[in-house]
Amino acid sequence: MERCRPHGAMEPQPPAEQVLRQLGRLLSHRPGALTELGALLEASEPRWLLGTGSPAALVELAAQLSDFAALPECEQDTAELRDGDKAYEAAAERAAGVGGVFLRLLAKLEAAKADESLKPLVEPVLRRVMGYMYILAVTHIVEGAWSSAGTREVAAELLEELVRSVGCGTVEELLRGRKEEEKGGFEAVMGLMKPRLSKDTWKRNPATKHVFSWTLMRITRPWLSQHLERVLPASLLISDDFREENKVLGVRCLHHIVLNVPGADLCQFNRAQVVYHALYNHLYSREASLIQAVLLCLLDLLPILERAQRQQQQPRPTSPWDEVLQLVLTHMEPEHRLALRRVYARTLPAFVQRLGILIARHLKRLERVILGYLEVSDGPDEEARLGILETLKCTIEHAWPRMPCRLPVLLKALLKMIWDVHTDQGSTPEPVRAALLQRATECLILLDRCSEGQVKILLEGVYSCCEENRVRECIRRVQENT
Structure with missing residues (x-):
């Protein structure tokens, strides 16, 4: 005869492993399964949750939740995605729900640390579920067509709690470990x-x-x-x-x-x-x-x-530095797009500085590039001209024995640029004009030094017939430099 249960006695709870696996399988088939799972984690005791067999079930559940929150696969690239796509709106809702469940799980694992008998179980579980939580959080922490303000808020909170739960102070520590x-x-x-x-x-x-x-x-x-x-x-x-x-x-x-x-x-x-x-x-x-x-x-x-x-x-006849600079100069010479001219000119001084005296290998092409870039204004900030003047300065410093033979061409180009900058009625700000004139003057001074005073001699006639004070000031500084 079956023994009767005493009045008021509670039915024994099913094992956590069984319940977690059952709810995990229902995630994709029953709309309310995620809500039920969240409520279960909220109400469960840490001892029940980490009972025999449950740690493995929790890892399996984390993988199922990650799959449930995954973005729909697409054949096209991100650049063609648009905000408001219904599939991504649905994915964002699922991700927000899964993020909430992960937060409840972290809270229970944190509570389990207070029980000395459960504490050894917490770290292995955390280490095995951490990857799923991290990927979900980082997927939605950045602004994209698949995220929303709600998912970004949940993702930020999840990442913060995950870092804290594993005993780290930053995301960097979480990823690399606290010690080497x-x-x-x-x-x-x-x-x-x-x-x-x-x-x-x-x-x-x-x-x-x-x-x-x-x-x-x-x-x-x-x-x-x-x-x-x-x-x-x-x-x-x-x-x-x-x-x-x-x-x-x-x-x-x-x-x-x-x-x-x-x-x-x-x-x-x-x-x-x-x-x-x-x-x-x-x-x-x-x-x-x-x-x-x-x-x-x-x-x-x-x-x-x-x-x-x-x-x-x-030993090689040319180094990778030479190969790269040769190709860059080849592309720079005919380039007419201002955005590209600025990028090239900003980077060129570093290549000249690195090659040092070996820049002499490229002087013929480099000279043509410098002359072409000095001639054309590239807008209010004059990034290309400033960069090319810095390039010329570095070139004179490193390859000064080769400069005297190039003096007539470079001197003419620098004086023409100084005149253009002074007479330009465009929107170039005054600090930019001053920087251009300052760098051009520095180049003239360096040319004068490496040509044993030839620039001073050539500028004497220009100074006497020039009536523009700003241009005369640049020439005066060159002549007074010792």
Whole structure:
């Protein structure tokens, strides 16, 4: 005969493992399952939640929640997505709900730390669910067609609570670990991201590249080198896309790697050469934003390649510096787009400075570029002219023995520019005019020094017949300089 339950006795609760797995399976089939799951976590006791078998069920549940909140796959790229897309609105609602459930789970795990018998179980669970929570938070913390003000708020709160729960002070600590020898969460995150970062999958989810780049930028020296095999292929893949915004993003990722990985590690297995060739090919682009990103990255990569060549004792007739500068000057000479002219002119002084006396190899083409850029104004800020005057100054300083023979051409160009700047009635601000005249005067002084006073002699006639005070002031400063 069945024994009767005493009056008022509660029915025993089913195991947490069973309930969690059942609700996880219902997420995609029953609209209210997510709400029920949130209510269950809110009401459950930490001891029940972390009972026998539950930690594995919690990890499985985190994966199911991550899949439920995932963005719909697409065949097109992010650049063609638009705010207000119904599929992304629905995904944002799901993400906000899942973020709320993750917050409740973190709260329960935090409460479990107060129980000494449960405390050993909390950290393993946190480490295994952390990647899913992090990816959801970073997906929606950036503004995109798939996020909303609500999801961004939930994502920021989730990321903040996740950092606090694992005992870190910043997202960087969460990813890298608090100490150099400590294992952070970056490996777990990249492990989950790996299937999404292949050649065939990375563009199906419009947030993948943002999550990858946002995460990569938060890992610096000395932690990044141990993850080089995970991050370099993905960065090269993104930079090799046909869309300009993806190329720029990929190049910025490569630049971060170059800055934060030791040169010896970069040169191992010919990695630095692979990056160099990828960047060199981008120099044929006509987009200013991409050229700027590429040149800035090359300025930090080329010294690494140069050191590797010296160590290998393999002398070459031309170095990567020469190869890059030759191509840049070839593109600069006929360039008429002001945005590109500014980018080239801003970067050129650094190349001249780095090559030093070896800039003499490129003087013929460099002279033509300097003359062409001095002649044309590029707008109120005169970035191109200021950059090219700095280039001329560096060139005179490093290749001064070759300057006397070029004196007539350079002197004429500088005087013409000084006159144009003085007489220009355009919208150029006074500080910019002053900067142009100051740099032109400095170049004249340097030319005079390397030509043993020839500039002073040539300017005597100009000074006596010029009636413009500002131009006379520039000439006077050259003549008085000793």
